[in-house]
Amino acid sequence: MAETLPPPAGIDVLEAMYTTRAMRRLKPDPIPAETLRAILDAAIRGPSGGNSQGWAFVAVQDPALKLQLEEVYRPALEALFQPGGPYHKPLNSEDAELAARTRKMADSALHLAHHLHEAPVIIVPCVRTGGRPTDISTGSSIYPAVQNLMIAARAFGIGSTLTTVHRMRQDDVRAALGIPADYETAALIPLGYPRGRWGVAARRPVEEVAFGDRWGEPLP
Ligand SMILES: Cc1cc2nc3c(=O)[nH]c(=O)nc-3n(C[C@H](O)[C@H](O)[C@H](O)COP(=O)(O)O)c2cc1C
Numbered sequence: 660m661a662e663t664l665p666p667p668a669g670i671d672v673l674e675a676m677y678t679t680r681a682m683r684r685l686k687p688d689p690i691p692a693e694t695l696r697a698i699l700d701a702a703i704r705g706p707s708g709g710n711s712q713g714w715a716f717v718a719v720q721d722p723a724l725k726l727q728l729e730e731v732y733r734p735a736l737e738a739l740f741q742p743g744g745p746y747h748k749p750l751n752s753e754d755a756e757l758a759a760r761t762r763k764m765a766d767s768a769l770h771l772a773h774h775l776h777e778a779p780v781i782i783v784p785c786v787r788t789g790g791r792p793t794d795i796s797t798g799s800s801i802y803p804a805v806q807n808l809m810i811a812a813r814a815f816g817i818g819s820t821l822t823t824v825h826r827m828r829q830d831d832v833r834a835a836l837g838i839p840a841d842y843e844t845a846a847l848i849p850l851g852y853p854r855g856r857w858g859v860a861a862r863r864p865v866e867e868v869a870f871g872d873r874w875g876e877p878l879p
Contacts, residue, residue: 665697668697670814672810676810677859677860678813678858679819682855683771684855685849685852686852686853687777688851688852705803714800715784716782716808718780718782719836720780726776728783729776731828731832732775736769749761750762771820771849781849782848782849783832783836783844784844785801788843789841801845809848822847832847
């Protein structure tokens with residue numbers, strides 16, 4: 660198979676990295692088949708341990724299957740914000756800034772949870788485990804490809820969100836999509852043209868999280 664470069668998508672790679680954010684409000688407009696193929700072809704350029712390429716990507720477009728995925732995803736997502744869930748406390752915090760920030764995230768996440776089936780494509784990236792327990796090295800052989808996928812989508816003007824809450828009920832996802840038992844579903848990624856605008860992802864400053872030579876020492 661010839662390994663050739665695709666035609667340029669028309670966006671600088673750093674711009675794509677800076678503006679690939681969780682885009683949870685998506686239009687239902689279809690993604691052309693050749694664009695979807697190009698996005699997946701960029702995903703599989705990612706690295707994997709020993710170049711094992713133990714991955715598979717299920718691109719779900721069937722409306723009934725998308726609804727089935729939403730039925731798994733929605734309750735799992737809602738539980739995050741309910742009593743006992745990890746975001747219930749911050750959502751109801753007396754720290755007004757924390758509560759407001761969590762509310763914003765909750766609104767966006769709940770919107771996606773209730774509209775997941777409207778995304779024209781939902782990608783389920785899978786990684787072969789051979790039945791062995793998963794750990795950080797399992798993930799490190801699939802998430803570089805996942806990030807490639809999201810950046811390639813961005814280059815085509817397509818929004819994405821890396822989601823994982825379906826994993827609480829991933830056997831239901833396996834059953835719906837016919838995924839073999841020795842593959843883990845690493846994520847569930849709705850793709851679609853965004854309703855909102857692209858913006859630069861807000862993050863803690865690099866000075867806080869990157870060091871020079873030794874932990875805690877400033878970058879040059
Ligand atoms: C490992 C992982 C799991 C995530 N799971 C979910 C999820 O289940 N649902 C969701 O709406 N967003 C999920 N996200 C998206 C994050 O909330 C999002 O990347 C983060 O808030 C930063 O958003 P921003 O890029 O728009 O600034 C997940 C992200 C990562 C990296």
